[in-house]
Amino acid sequence: MSGPLGFLLNPQPPRQHPYHLGGLSEILNLHALNEARAEITTWPGYAVTPLVALQGLASKAGLGNILYKDEGSRFGLGSFKALGGAYAVLRYLKKEVSRQLGVEPDTSSLIRGEHREITEMLTVVCATDGNHGKSVAWGARNFGCKCVIYVHAHVSQARRDAIAAYGASVLEVKGAYDDAVRKAADDALENGWQVISDTSYEGYTEVPRDVMQGYGIIAAEAATQFPAGVRPTHVFVQGGVGGVAASLCSWFWESYGSDAPRFIIVEPANADCLIRSAGAGKPTPAAGDLDTIMAGLACGEVSVIAWEILREGADAFLTVTDEAAASCMRLLAEAPFGDARVVAGESAVAGLAGVLLAATDPEKRKALGLSESSVVMLVGTEGATDPALYEQIVGRSADAVRDSMLQVADA
Numbered sequence: 001m002s003g004p005l006g007f008l009l010n011p012q013p014p015r016q017h018p019y020h021l022g023g024l025s026e027i028l029n030l031h032a033l034n035e036a037r038a039e040i041t042t043w044p045g046y047a048v049t050p051l052v053a054l055q056g057l058a059s060k061a062g063l064g065n066i067l068y069k070d071e072g073s074r075f076g077l078g079s080f081k082a083l084g085g086a087y088a089v090l091r092y093l094k095k096e097v098s099r100q101l102g103v104e105p106d107t108s109s110l111i112r113g114e115h116r117e118i119t120e121m122l123t124v125v126c127a128t129d130g131n132h133g134k135s136v137a138w139g140a141r142n143f144g145c146k147c148v149i150y151v152h153a154h155v156s157q158a159r160r161d162a163i164a165a166y167g168a169s170v171l172e173v174k175g176a177y178d179d180a181v182r183k184a185a186d187d188a189l190e191n192g193w194q195v196i197s198d199t200s201y202e203g204y205t206e207v208p209r210d211v212m213q214g215y216g217i218i219a220a221e222a223a224t225q226f227p228a229g230v231r232p233t234h235v236f237v238q239g240g241v242g243g244v245a246a247s248l249c250s251w252f253w254e255s256y257g258s259d260a261p262r263f264i265i266v267e268p269a270n271a272d273c274l275i276r277s278a279g280a281g282k283p284t285p286a287a288g289d290l291d292t293i294m295a296g297l298a299c300g301e302v303s304v305i306a307w308e309i310l311r312e313g314a315d316a317f318l319t320v321t322d323e324a325a326a327s328c329m330r331l332l333a334e335a336p337f338g339d340a341r342v343v344a345g346e347s348a349v350a351g352l353a354g355v356l357l358a359a360t361d362p363e364k365r366k367a368l369g370l371s372e373s374s375v376v377m378l379v380g381t382e383g384a385t386d387p388a389l390y391e392q393i394v395g396r397s398a399d400a401v402r403d404s405m406l407q408v409a410d411a
């Protein structure tokens with residue numbers, strides 16, 4: 001299939017059966033999420049991220065409310081990815097230590113370096129376009145192993161430096177994200193390293209499942225933050241390989257059953273593997289050249305286990321342009337309709353770009369059941385993770401936007 005797709009209702013009617021009957025709970029489930037949550041919430045620096053109500057913007061778009069879960073402050077790493085990669089590193093190290101010692105170590109003993117003689121001999125590796133690699137490198141430093149991260153040529157120096165700051169070796173690979181994924185897998189095999197990938201492929205699903213289970217905290221936290229008596233009717237969430245979207249989708253579907261919100265997956269027009277896969281009914285590569293400012297979403301191939309969930313749980317797929325993303329970053333920074341200002345990076349705003357596109361287009365609005373009573377949840381998946389690019393797009397630095405927030409609050 002080639003040419004623009006742009007908007008597609010899932011040809012497979014979603015949620016025809018309870019979550020567990022679809023066999024999907026073997027991929028992600030609340031039991032494993034609770035395990036991840038019990039672990040991650042004990043880490044130093046854990047804090048619930050804010051859920052910001054963008055009521056003014058919602059009214060302007062003819063919607064009831066927009067609830068924006070702002071992941072920009074997650075563990076000081078700037079994105080939701082802090083939850084996944086680092087958790088998978090920890091799970092791997094615990095397994096290795098317990099394999100060698102016969103007892104599972106607790107997290108604090110790893111943080112204190114009590115098993116360094118084992119963990120220092122281990123190396124974790126992954127491909128990244130920025131955020132996932134930072135999480136893996138951070139996890140490796142916190143829990144005491146070595147780390148090698150592969151980036152492609154378009155990953156900015158600022159993003160590489162942020163990873164190297166956690167002590168990882170950062171190596172460049174020719175090609176795009178998917179080439180870096182393959183290189184990480186090949187080198188791991190050759191050197192006896194452990195791949196900690198956020199994407200799954202045939203024969204490699206266990207670690208990405210841990211990564212996605214860590215992301216589940218976003219939905220679990222949000223559910224405790226919704227205004228009393230309010231549940232979202234729609235979730236617009238951005239997709240790279242589909243991991244975070246599948247994680248949210250599974251949480252809402254398993255927790256709310258037939259009351260689960262509609263799920264709309266939003267991708268860059270140039271990195272459209274999820275909508276292509278939905279159209280073809282099977283994993284299908286992106287048709288675009290993956291050249292987009294939304295670096296975290298520049299993925300050419302779906303994660304196979306994420307895809308299995310989205311195939312059944314997503315209601316629709318949308319693509320958005322770089323221009324739409326840039327103007328949504330400015331919109332959140334300027335907050336012209338009286339909402340709180342938000343610092344949001346390029347990949348954070350795809351969901352917002354998608355809902356504004358859908359809400360103002362009569363055909364899409366009707367097809368998705370959007371109305372003045374709709375409550376839309378978005379996940380702002382990153383803050384200004386590339387500060388120079390943020391300033392170039394928004395016209396002000398992230399700090400200047402934050403300062404103006406404080407002035408508004410003081411006034």
Ligand SMILES: Cc1ncc(COP(=O)(O)O)c(C=O)c1O
Pocket residue numbers: 079081129131132198238239240241242243244245295296297299347348381382
């Ligand atoms: C900021 C940001 N948002 C969204 C995504 C997409 O996540 P996934 O690849 O799990 O779909 C990424 C992936 O790196 C990201 O960095």
